[in-house]
Amino acid sequence: MDNAQDLREAGLRLTYPPVDGNFPGRNSHERITIQGLDQQVSKLVGEPLVALSPSQAHGKFRIATAGDTGRAKVHVDASHWSGILYLSRPEDCRGGTEFFRHIPTNTERGPYNDQEAQAMGHVSAKQMIADILERDTLDDSKWELTMRVPMRFNRLVLLRPWLWHTAGEAFGDSLQNGRFVYLMFFASARQVAGASSPMPARRPGRPRLPTFRAEPRHVRHLPWPDAGAGRARSAARCRRRHRAPGR
Numbered sequence: 001m002d003n004a005q006d007l008r009e010a011g012l013r014l015t016y017p018p019v020d021g022n023f024p025g026r027n028s029h030e031r032i033t034i035q036g037l038d039q040q041v042s043k044l045v046g047e048p049l050v051a052l053s054p055s056q057a058h059g060k061f062r063i064a065t066a067g068d069t070g071r072a073k074v075h076v077d078a079s080h081w082s083g084i085l086y087l088s089r090p091e092d093c094r095g096g097t098e099f100f101r102h103i104p105t106n107t108e109r110g111p112y113n114d115q116e117a118q119a120m121g122h123v124s125a126k127q128m129i130a131d132i133l134e135r136d137t138l139d140d141s142k143w144e145l146t147m148r149v150p151m152r153f154n155r156l157v158l159l160r161p162w163l164w165h166t167a168g169e170a171f172g173d174s175l176q177n178g179r180f181v182y183l184m185f186f187a188s189a190r191q192v193a194g195a196s197s198p199m200p201a202r203r204p205g206r207p208r209l210p211t212f213r214a215e216p217r218h219v220r221h222l223p224w225p226d227a228g229a230g231r232a233r234s235a236a237r238c239r240r241r242h243r244a245p246g247r
């Protein structure tokens with residue numbers, strides 16, 4: 001984004017109520033709309049998307065600082081595509097977003113459907129995911145790191161939510177110097193009948209928040225796990241359209 005610094009500063013002015021959440025860190029209470037985001041991300045991934053309903057954290061910011069703890073780590077998201085825009089200051093950036101192979105099942109993602117889960121001896125896809133994550137989400141010995149996307153200011157990571165993944169390390173001790181990101185969760189527009197404006201309508205009296213335009217400049221396609229379950233993939237098929245300076 002050309003105005004990522006403005007977005008960061010707008011995010012810093014929001015409120016971050018304390019929560020007893022599953023994951024380390026806190027979400028902003030408010031959301032900020034990025035004008036044209038659905039369309040830009042749809043173009044990047046090659047299919048029409050719409051932002052997920054307000055019950056998801058789409059459009060919220062998240063801050064995590066060193067020492068924040070949670071009850072979960074590795075997870076999957078309830079979305080069709082997820083996005084994380086890194087907004088920590090360049091000098092603070094560490095960690096990023098991490099992807100894993102689940103060693104006991106030799107999988108890099110949750111099953112796509114019940115048939116796939118049943119072929120691996122589970123009752124259903126939902127149950128397989130729940131069984132794995134309830135047991136192993138925090139157990140580092142059960143996961144092999146397959147890829148880490150490094151955090152860089154103004155880098156957007158778009159990921160398939162069924163990949164086993166987690167946020168990289170939290171750092172800093174304040175909103176200013178912590179791990180600060182903008183969250184996106186999308187549904188497939190084809191699967192959401194009649195979805196036209198998933199962001200909540202502004203009600204009278206609610207604060208008017210700025211909008212931002214989405215303008216991707218550098219696009220890098222990272223390696224992609226195969227549809228076949230259980231095969232760790234090498235870094236083949238890494239297609240690079242543009243190389244961002246300094247990376």
Ligand SMILES: [Fe+2]
Pocket residue numbers: 075076077082165166
């Ligand atoms: Fe996630």
